[in-house]
Amino acid sequence: MNKMQLTRDVYYVGVNDRRTDFFENHIQLPNGVSYNSYLIMDEKVALIDPVEISFIGQFLANVRTILNGRPVDYLIVGIIVAILGFAFLYSHKAKKKGIKCIGCPDGAKCAGNCAGC
Numbered sequence: 496m497n498k499m500q501l502t503r504d505v506y507y508v509g510v511n512d513r514r515t516d517f518f519e520n521h522i523q524l525p526n527g528v529s530y531n532s533y534l535i536m537d538e539k540v541a542l543i544d545p546v547e548i549s550f551i552g553q554f555l556a557n558v559r560t561i562l563n564g565r566p567v568d569y570l571i572v573g574i575i576v577a578i579l580g581f582a583f584l585y586s587h588k589a590k591k592k593g594i595k596c597i598g599c600p601d602g603a604k605c606a607g608n609c610a611g612c
Contacts, residue, residue: 506534508542508557510550530554534561539568 499507513527530546532554540562546554558567 501533504536506536506561508532508534508554508561509544510546510553510557512547512550515547534558536561536565540565541569541571542567543571544573545570 501507509530509532511527511529515524515528517523530550531544532546533543535541535543542558545551
């Protein structure tokens with residue numbers, strides 16, 4: 496499990512992908528790629544950037560271990576590319592539970608059910 500505490504309240508919860516040979520089909524990745532994702536555990540909990548969908552199981556296990564039952568209050572998406580799209584949609588379902596989205600067109604007014612995301 497790739498999770499490590501970076502500071503008192505910040506954790507790395509990303510995953511390493513050693514199967515992907517090319518980024519966007521033209522940049523060679525001889526060592527694969529890492530999907531960097533972070534969890535901030537403060538008064539509110541923020542999850543920054545999901546991972547490629549084929550790693551969603553490992554990613555969610557990393558996140559759940561640290562959350563210890565706490566809900567994610569904010570999902571912050573700083574980069575959206577095709578490979579992250581499905582993981583974002585998967586995470587989007589969590590918005591029905593009240594998670595707010597930062598980084599989408601309606602992020603400032605997001606109440607967990609905006610149509611813009």
